[in-house]
Amino acid sequence: MAGDVFADLARHVDRAFYRHLYPDIAATGLDPVAHWHGHGLAERRRPNVWFDTAYYLDEYPDIAQARIDPLLHYVRHGRGEGRRARPRQASALATLAEARPAAARPVGYDAPANAPILDATQLAARLIAAMAAHAGPLARGGIGLLVAASHDRYIDVTGGIQLVLADEQAACAASGTTHLHLAPAIARLCLADTVDPPGLLQVTLDGVFQGLVPAAAAVEAIAAVAAAMPERPRRFAVHSPLGHRTDALRALAEACGPDAVYWLHDHTSLCEGFTLLRNDLEACHAPPAGSMACRICVYGAGRAEHQARLRALFDAVPFHVLAPSRPTLDLWLARAGLPFASARVCEPATLAAPEHHAGAAATDAARRDDGPLRVAFLGYPLPHKGWPLFLDLATALALDPGAAPLKLYHFAARDALRPMDAVTSVAVRVGAGARLAAVEALARHAIEAVIVASPWPETFSFVAHEAVAGGARVLALEAGGNVAAMVRRHGAGRVFPTGDDLLDHLLSGRAGEEIRAARPPARPMLLPGQGSLGFLHALLGADAR
Amino acid sequence: MSTIACCTSFTWGYLARALVLSRTLRAVHPEWQQTALVVDAPAAGADAALAAFDRVVFAADLGVPAFPAFLFRHNLVEACTALKPRLLAGLLDAGADGAIYLDPDIAVFHPLATVLRALEQAAIVLTPHQHVPNDDEQAIRDGERTAQLYGVFNLGFVAIRNDTTGRAFARWWQGRCESDCRDAPAEGLFTDQRYCDLVPALFPDVAVLRDPGCNVASWNLSRRRLSSDAEGRLAVEGSPLGFYHFTKIGGVGDVMTRRYAQNTLPLELATWWRREVAAAGVPGLGDRPWAWDSFADGTPIPPGLRHAWREEPALRARFADPFAAGPGSLAAWAAAERADLFAPPQGA
Incomplete structure (x- = not known):
C-alpha cells in the first residue's frame, strides 16, 4: 500500500469499529486498515459506521467494475462528485425493516x-x-x-x-x-x-x-x-x-x-x-x-x-x-x-439545587472549560433513544474533523458500548447499589453536554436527569416529552425542533461558547424517589x- | 354527483394489489360501485377474492372485435391499459353519472372530495405526474424529462363525467388505444397514457387536478411532503392524502421513493402497502403466468413475434388464431422461418 493511500485510509478506516464489528479480524491482530484494503473491501465489510460498502458498490457499478478501493474513491473523488456513502434515510429504513408488533417478535x-x-x-x-x-407494629397508615x-x-x-x-x-x-x-x-x-x-x-x-x-x-x-x-x-x-x-x-x-x-x-x-x-x-x-x-x-x-x-x-x-x-x-x-x-x-x-443540600458537591475537580466541547451520549444505543443522531454527529466530524471543536463520549453498560475511534467509550452500570454511577462518571469526565435526542414523548428520562446532575447541559428534541419539559423547567439545556437543528447547532462552532456560558456554577443533586x-x-x- | 362507477384493470399477478385498492376505497367511498376488469383467463379459486368487487368483467367478455388478434398485439401492460377506455365507456353507457379509473397499485386513504368537486366542474379530470417545477438536476431528469417521454398526465387515474364531452373523450381514447397501444416512447407512444397529453387541446371542460393529495407517487415526492397530525390524518402539502400510487414498489419505485422521500412517511406507506398486498394474496394466483404470455401448448411468445404480427398484415391474414399451437400454426411457422425471433434480446 502506497504511503499516501495508507494515510488517507488510516483517517477513515475506524479501527475500533472494525475490531468490534469483526471479532475474527480482532483475533488475528491484523491492522484493520491493512485488512480492509487487502481483503475487507472485497468481502464488502464496513470500514466505519458511515460508509456502506455494499451500497456504494451496488449504487455505483463503475466503481465496482474498476476494482478500486471504494472508501478511498469516496473520500478522494466520490464525495466531491455528489455520490453517497450510504442510502438516504439509512437508519429509518433499518428501523422500519425491524418494526413489527410485539406479538410477532421472538419471546x-x-x-x-x-x-x-x-x-x-x-x-x-x-x-x-x-x-x-419487620419488628414491631406498623406505623399508622403503614x-x-x-x-x-x-x-x-x-x-x-x-x-x-x-x-x-x-x-x-x-x-x-x-x-x-x-x-x-x-x-x-x-x-x-x-x-x-x-x-x-x-x-x-x-x-x-x-x-x-x-x-x-x-x-x-x-x-x-x-x-x-x-x-x-x-x-x-x-x-x-x-x-x-x-x-x-x-x-x-x-x-x-x-x-x-x-x-x-x-x-x-x-x-x-x-x-x-x-x-x-x-x-x-x-x-x-x-x-x-x-x-x-x-x-x-x-x-x-x-x-x-x-x-x-x-x-x-x-x-x-x-x-x-x-x-x-x-x-x-x-x-x-x-x-x-x-x-x-x-x-x-x-x-x-x-433534582435539588445544591445550596439546599449540605454536602452536595458544589464543584468538581474534573470540571474545566477548555479544549474541545465534551459531548456525550448516555445509555443504550437505540433508535428511540436518539442514537442515530449521535452517529450522524460522529460521521460529520469524521468526514470533516475541523467542522467544530467537539470531543465525543458514550457512557453505557459494557455490553451496550459501540466502540469507534472518534468516540471515547466509558463503561458504567447504574443499579440499586450504584445509583449515581452515571452521574459520577459524567462529572469525572467533565462532560459539558449530553444529547438526549429521544424522538418520542419520554415519560421521565433518568438519563436527562443524570446528565443535569452530572453537570452537563441537555440537548433535547421538541418531540422528547419530559426531556424537553425538564430542560425548560430547570433551564437545563436547549430544545431543538428537529435533529438536524440540533446537529447544526453543535457543528456551528458557537455551541461550545453558549454551553459553557450557560453552565450553572454547581451541579444539582439527583434525589431518588x-x-x-x-x-x-x-x-x-x-x-x- | 349521484352515482360513481369506479373500475380497475389487472391480471391475476396484480389481484392482491387490486384487492388492497378495493378495500381501501370501500372504506372511504362505500357508495361507489366497484368494477374489476380481469385481463386474464378465468381461474379456479378466484371467486371468493373477486367478491370484493361489485362487478367482475373478464377481458374476453368486453366485446373487443377479433379478441385473440387484439391480444396478440400486446404484452401484459399494453393489454391491461388498452382496455381501460372501453371499460370506462361501458360504465358511462350503463348510466353512471361519473366513471373513475384507478390503477390496481393505488390505495385510497381519505375521501376523494377534490375529485368529486372537479367532476362537477369538468367533463374530464386528469392528474399530472408533477404539478410543481423541480429545480434539482436529477429530479428534473427523473420527473419532468420522464413525463416528456411517457406522458404529462398519469393515467393511473382518470375521471369522466357522463355528458357529451365525457363520452366523446372515452370514445376517442378507446379508438386510439385499441388501434395502437404500445410501449414505444421513442415513437411518441406510451400505452394509453401518452395520448392523453392531447386531451386539454382536443376537448373542452378538462380539469387538471392539482391537489397534491391525489396520485402521490415516487415520481412527484420531490415536491410533495407528507405529514401526519395528532388525530392520525395523513396529508400532503396540507391537503388530505386522497390516494397514493405505489408505482413499481418492490423494484425501481423503491429507489425513487428513497431518493425523493422528504421524511419517513413515504417509506412507511410503501412498507405498509407491501405488507397489505402480501396479506391479500390468493394462493396459486399471484405467481400464475399471464394466460396470454404463451401459445396454447405453453411455449412462451417471443416479444419480437408480437411485433411482427402487429407490423405484417400477411401474418394476420394467414393465421386466424395466433395463439394456436401445432402444425399450421403461427408458432410452428415462426419456429421454422423466424428462429431469430426466439433468440434472447441483446444485452439480456
Whole structure:
C-alpha cells in the first residue's frame, strides 16, 4: 500500500469499529486498515459506521467494475462528485425493516434456568416470614405488603422502570413494608391474555429472587397472608402490565385490597407501541385507534384489542394513576379515555439545587472549560433513544474533523458500548447499589453536554436527569416529552425542533461558547424517589418514619 | 354527483394489489360501485377474492372485435391499459353519472372530495405526474424529462363525467388505444397514457387536478411532503392524502421513493402497502403466468413475434388464431422461418 493511500485510509478506516464489528479480524491482530484494503473491501465489510460498502458498490457499478478501493474513491473523488456513502434515510429504513408488533417478535426467556417453582403455601409462608421479620407494629397508615408487577426482573436489568422499583423496594425496607415483585417468566412486550397455558411469574421478595409461581397461586398466597395478618394492609402497584395477563393483574389487585396504583412509565395504556412512535419512527401522539396513521402502523392492527383488554382492567380496578411527569399525565388524560380513581404526577426522582443540600458537591475537580466541547451520549444505543443522531454527529466530524471543536463520549453498560475511534467509550452500570454511577462518571469526565435526542414523548428520562446532575447541559428534541419539559423547567439545556437543528447547532462552532456560558456554577443533586410508597403513605395519612 | 362507477384493470399477478385498492376505497367511498376488469383467463379459486368487487368483467367478455388478434398485439401492460377506455365507456353507457379509473397499485386513504368537486366542474379530470417545477438536476431528469417521454398526465387515474364531452373523450381514447397501444416512447407512444397529453387541446371542460393529495407517487415526492397530525390524518402539502400510487414498489419505485422521500412517511406507506398486498394474496394466483404470455401448448411468445404480427398484415391474414399451437400454426411457422425471433434480446 502506497504511503499516501495508507494515510488517507488510516483517517477513515475506524479501527475500533472494525475490531468490534469483526471479532475474527480482532483475533488475528491484523491492522484493520491493512485488512480492509487487502481483503475487507472485497468481502464488502464496513470500514466505519458511515460508509456502506455494499451500497456504494451496488449504487455505483463503475466503481465496482474498476476494482478500486471504494472508501478511498469516496473520500478522494466520490464525495466531491455528489455520490453517497450510504442510502438516504439509512437508519429509518433499518428501523422500519425491524418494526413489527410485539406479538410477532421472538419471546425473551427471562427466568433463570432451574428456578424453583413455588406453590401458594410456600409463597404464603415466605411472605408471612418476611412480614413478621419487620419488628414491631406498623406505623399508622403503614403498609404491610406492597405487591408490584412489571415486565421483567428489575433486580437484574438496568432501566428507568427498574430503578423506580429498586427505589420503591428500598423505601419499603426502610418503612417496615414487605415488597413482593412479580414479573412474567417469559418476557413479552405485549399483554399475555391469549397465551395458553397461563405463564408463570418470577417472584422477587424484598429484592431477592425466590423462584417462579403460577399467577393463581400468587393470588392465593396473598389471600392467605391477608387471613393470617389482617392488621398488616396490602396494596398493589402495576409498573408495567406487559407480559402479564390482565385477568391475573385484576385478581392480584382484588387480593391486595383498595388503592391499587397504575404507573405511566411508558405509554402501554395508550398503545402496545409504548413509545408512541408510528412504525418505531415518528411521534404519533396516540391518535384515535381507527385513524389512518394507525392503519399504516405495525401496532395499528392490534391496538383496538389491546385497548379493550386494558379498559376491562381499568373498569374492574379503580386505579390511582401515577404519571412520572406532567406532559405524560396530560397526554394520558387527553387520550386514554380510561376510568380512574385519581391521577397525578409523581416524579420517580428529583433534582435539588445544591445550596439546599449540605454536602452536595458544589464543584468538581474534573470540571474545566477548555479544549474541545465534551459531548456525550448516555445509555443504550437505540433508535428511540436518539442514537442515530449521535452517529450522524460522529460521521460529520469524521468526514470533516475541523467542522467544530467537539470531543465525543458514550457512557453505557459494557455490553451496550459501540466502540469507534472518534468516540471515547466509558463503561458504567447504574443499579440499586450504584445509583449515581452515571452521574459520577459524567462529572469525572467533565462532560459539558449530553444529547438526549429521544424522538418520542419520554415519560421521565433518568438519563436527562443524570446528565443535569452530572453537570452537563441537555440537548433535547421538541418531540422528547419530559426531556424537553425538564430542560425548560430547570433551564437545563436547549430544545431543538428537529435533529438536524440540533446537529447544526453543535457543528456551528458557537455551541461550545453558549454551553459553557450557560453552565450553572454547581451541579444539582439527583434525589431518588420512593416509587409507589410515597404516594400510598400520603394517601393513607401515614405517620412519617 | 349521484352515482360513481369506479373500475380497475389487472391480471391475476396484480389481484392482491387490486384487492388492497378495493378495500381501501370501500372504506372511504362505500357508495361507489366497484368494477374489476380481469385481463386474464378465468381461474379456479378466484371467486371468493373477486367478491370484493361489485362487478367482475373478464377481458374476453368486453366485446373487443377479433379478441385473440387484439391480444396478440400486446404484452401484459399494453393489454391491461388498452382496455381501460372501453371499460370506462361501458360504465358511462350503463348510466353512471361519473366513471373513475384507478390503477390496481393505488390505495385510497381519505375521501376523494377534490375529485368529486372537479367532476362537477369538468367533463374530464386528469392528474399530472408533477404539478410543481423541480429545480434539482436529477429530479428534473427523473420527473419532468420522464413525463416528456411517457406522458404529462398519469393515467393511473382518470375521471369522466357522463355528458357529451365525457363520452366523446372515452370514445376517442378507446379508438386510439385499441388501434395502437404500445410501449414505444421513442415513437411518441406510451400505452394509453401518452395520448392523453392531447386531451386539454382536443376537448373542452378538462380539469387538471392539482391537489397534491391525489396520485402521490415516487415520481412527484420531490415536491410533495407528507405529514401526519395528532388525530392520525395523513396529508400532503396540507391537503388530505386522497390516494397514493405505489408505482413499481418492490423494484425501481423503491429507489425513487428513497431518493425523493422528504421524511419517513413515504417509506412507511410503501412498507405498509407491501405488507397489505402480501396479506391479500390468493394462493396459486399471484405467481400464475399471464394466460396470454404463451401459445396454447405453453411455449412462451417471443416479444419480437408480437411485433411482427402487429407490423405484417400477411401474418394476420394467414393465421386466424395466433395463439394456436401445432402444425399450421403461427408458432410452428415462426419456429421454422423466424428462429431469430426466439433468440434472447441483446444485452439480456
